[in-house]
Amino acid sequence: MVVASNGSSPLVYSNGTKVPQSTLSSDSVVNVEKGDPMIFSPYWEKMNDECTVVIKAQELMSYVCDENSLCFYMLPQMRDAILRIHNVVGNAVTKDNYIVLGTGSSQLYHAALYALSPSQPPNHPINVVAAAPYYSEYPDATEVLQSRLFKWSGDANTYNKNEPYIELVTSPNNPDGAMRTPVVKSKAQGKIIYDLAYYWPQFTPITHQLNHDLMLFTLSKSTGHAGSRIGWAIVKDIEVAKNMIKFMRLSSVGVSRESQIRATKLLEVICDSYQNLKSIKSELFFSHSKRLMKERWEKFKGVIEQSNVFTLVKNPIAYCNFTKETSESYPAFAWLKSAEGIKDGEKYLEKFNICTRGGERFGVDAKYVRISMISTDGEFNELLRRLLKVKRG
Amino acid sequence: MVVASNGSSPLVYSNGTKVPQSTLSSDSVVNVEKGDPMIFSPYWEKMNDECTVVIKAQELMSYVCDENSLCFYMLPQMRDAILRIHNVVGNAVTKDNYIVLGTGSSQLYHAALYALSPSQPPNHPINVVAAAPYYSEYPDATEVLQSRLFKWSGDANTYNKNEPYIELVTSPNNPDGAMRTPVVKSKAQGKIIYDLAYYWPQFTPITHQLNHDLMLFTLSKSTGHAGSRIGWAIVKDIEVAKNMIKFMRLSSVGVSRESQIRATKLLEVICDSYQNLKSIKSELFFSHSKRLMKERWEKFKGVIEQSNVFTLVKNPIAYCNFTKETSESYPAFAWLKSAEGIKDGEKYLEKFNICTRGGERFGVDAKYVRISMISTDGEFNELLRRLLKVKRG
Structure with missing residues (x-):
């Protein structure tokens, strides 16, 4: 619970702690539209000594x-670090599967569409669908x-063509944090790309060691x-892996080695700390980041509850095999629904100088808005301050 | 001139120096098919102290x-280093132009096709052409x-459709090192992508400070x-630059920052050394690498002259505004033509365990083969040893 201020007295949460003072002028825009994960930056500052490359x-x-690997542009130590982090966290099965490295998972999304599309296209490109609300970049990235190999075909919930399709299953989902499974009911042949960008313990309980045909992750x-x-x-199927790697070769001749060296180091330090191989000065990464996400969500829910403008769906609760506790999800984004009478949530929040991403970008009604929960502390606190002023007149 | 050995006596060049002993077994394959630029590695070993990041x-x-830059994912110091190296070398005009960063120039090739294609496609995709022999990856990368925006339409020399087109001008050309200008004679509207990957002083005299609409370079x-x-x-046109950046966002959300930091350092050290800002222990980079290329080409030409199997075209000679001397080009690849009676140069060299890339990949006859001149010293010397054995029976 948060108690709003009157006039110039400081904003205080109901437990008495003050909402930090604003560092932004009131006419500046708080941008929580993008998903820049700056929340973890202070943690890594403390780890600078351990993780320098x-x-x-x-x-x-x-x-x-x-040159002996299918994925010729991947450093062997990068591959090892990827296998190791999944082994530590238990979120995905790597045994007998192929690892294909990309310039972020965005590039791998294109590589996967390329590899899963029929190589001899029929009259129609294969349909690419995702259940709404879906990640807002999918339509543009696909199109x-x-x-001629694939085309964006919208909401998977309403897909009823008797034609081959690729379904994108983002779980936890961006924007709404829901745990997802495929929804297409068509009898046509379907392939699935699992976008598991947020399937990490700080965002959601790790309930299963997933073992799907094609799963995407990102640093x-x-x-x-x-x-x-x-x-x-x-990737399970070697032919799919080979075609993804072919795409990567033609698209960018692989992935930056400097980034691979750095990513390897970061993942190794996390794994070492969990496997008690090296003591680190700081808290363990996933415990620390889950705590941060939880704290932000509690503050945020307090603010939204006070408002009579927006509602939130409940975050899922489940037992986490990694943390060995039952807990709520703390998604990277909050997904707000505007109250009756507000047609456009994004426009409504613009009046308070809060920049968000509106529902239509995600294939649903403009009543919805997505708000980043992983911005800098400064931006997040300013967001709370401004949301406290959001009251229907 | 190189004198071939008889039996087990060492191979010697005509000036008396020995061809270095082989470190490879005679049945292993020498791979000079790819253009991996490992020739410069020993130079950078000497520079490790100055260039560490x-x-x-x-x-x-x-x-x-x-966030204030169009190219939001480019570090300001990366941009400055790019402007500075072109200022030092004098190979391209940057003033009043936009810099768009890519994951290698391969990704920028796709970005450029996207940006130059009509946004409202007519019945046909725009034709993409390059004068044969053209870079062997263009057809696959395009297709x-x-x-539906663009399609590979082959040799620019024979393009005569009255339809809009994009011509790729690679200069110096890969595979044959020729200095190129556009060749399409069509009256239709044409746009040009200049691929200037090899327009650096170690490979070719810098004759002009180029100032074309869209020029690609690569580290x-x-x-x-x-x-x-x-x-x-x-890039000259802001709308083209914006569209390329849009493609980069959708394709990979930009370019590795770690690579940018490293590339910045390397370019800065080269610029510092030429601008006498810091003395370096080693020779200056372009002088050193031009000397290496020249030495290799002289040895290589000696070997080819002795053979009655292959011929080479003469490399261009011009005054270089950077080195202030008239000199030959020393292209990154040698482009060999097989003698009468040899239909397939690549297959012919396979018998000597030399792996090359045949002419058909470059849109010309299989009589031609491309050989990398920028491999490691070990590979290059082994190439010479084996070429000395290439004699028609």
Whole structure:
């Protein structure tokens, strides 16, 4: 619970703690539209000593990292670190599967569409669908080059064509944090891309060690290092893996080695700390980040409850095999529904200088808005301050 | 001139120096098919102290590097280093142009096709052409997603449709090192992508400060750091630049920050050394690498002259505004033509365990083969040893 201020007295939460003072002028815009994972930055500041990487002029010059590997541009130690983090967290099965590295999971999304589309296209491109609300970038990313191999076909819930399709299953879902399974009921042949960017313990209980045909992960949301542009796919079928790698070769001749060195180091330090191989000065990464997410969600829910403008769905609760406790999900985004009479949530919040992403971008009604829960502390606190002023007149 | 050995006596060049002893067994394959720029690696080994980069855990985490810049994912210091190297070398005009960063120039090639294609496609996709022999990856890279926006239409020399087109001008050309200008004679509206990957002083005299609408460069061939996947486009039209950046956002949300930090350091060290800002222990980069290329070409030409199997075209000679001397080009690839009676140069060389790339991949006759001149010293010397044995029976 948060008690709003009157006039110039400071804002206080109901437990007496003050809402931190604003560092932004009131006419500046608080941007919580994007999903920049800056919430984890202070943690990594404390880890600077353990995680520093040093790269010399002569290192990592070749196009080829491992000529004996299908994924010739992936450093062997990068592959090992990916296998190890999944083994530590228990969120995905890697045994007998192939790892395909990408410039973030965005590039792997294209690689996966390429690899899953029929190589001899029929009259129609394969339909690509996702249950609404779906990740807002999927339609544009799918359509950018107007491929004859695949096309964006909208909401998976209403897909009823008797034609082959690819269903995107984002779980936990962006924007609403829901745990998802495929929804298409068509009898036609379907393939599934699991986008598991948020299937990490800080965001959601790890309920299963997933073992799907094609699963996408990204460093951006697992450790918060979005700038590194490191993503990876776990792929069962060697032909699919080969075609994804072919796409990666034609698209960018692989992935930055410097990012791979850094991502390897970050993942190794996390794994070492959980496997008690090295003591670290800070709290363990997933415990720390889950605590941060929980704290933000509690404050946020307090603010929204006070408002008579927006409602939130309840976050799922489940037993987490990783933390060995039952807990709520703390999604990277909050998904708000505007009250009756407010047609456009994004426009409504613009009046309070809060920049969000409206529901129509996610394939649903403009009543909905998505708000980032993983921005900087400064932005998040300012968001709370402004949301406290959001009251229907 | 090289004198071939008889039996087990060592191979010697005509000036008396020995061809280095082989480190490979005679039945292993020498791979000079790819263009991995490992020739520059020993130089950078000597520069390890000056060029080391250190990246801490907290650095470079955000999706955004510079929110005030069109190219939001490019570090300001990366941009400055790109402007500076072109200023030092004098190979391209950057003033009043936009810089778009890519994951190597491969990704920028796709970004450029996207940006130059009509946004409202007519009945036909725009034709993409390049004068044969053209870079062997262009057809596959153009066709990979079977776009409705553009299509590969082959040799620019024979293009005579009255339809809009995009001409790729690679200069110096890959595979044959020729200095190129557009060749399409069609009266239809044409746009040009200049692929200037090899327009650096070690490969060719810098004759002009080029100032075309869209020019592509890459770190892979300028400094030899292919593993970093850093390329950049210099673009005149802001709308084209914006569309390329839109493609980069949808394709991979930008470019690795770690690679940017490293590329910046490497380019800065080169610029500092030329601008006498810091003395370096080693020779200057472009002088050193031009000397290496020249030495290799002289040895290589000696070997080919002795053979009655292959011929080479003369490399162009011109005054270089950068080195202030008239000199030959020393292309990154040798482009060999087989003698009468040899139909397939690639197959012919396979018998000597030399792996090359045949002419058909470049849109011409199989009589031609491309050979990398920028492999490791070990591979290059082994290539010479084996070519000495190539004699028609």
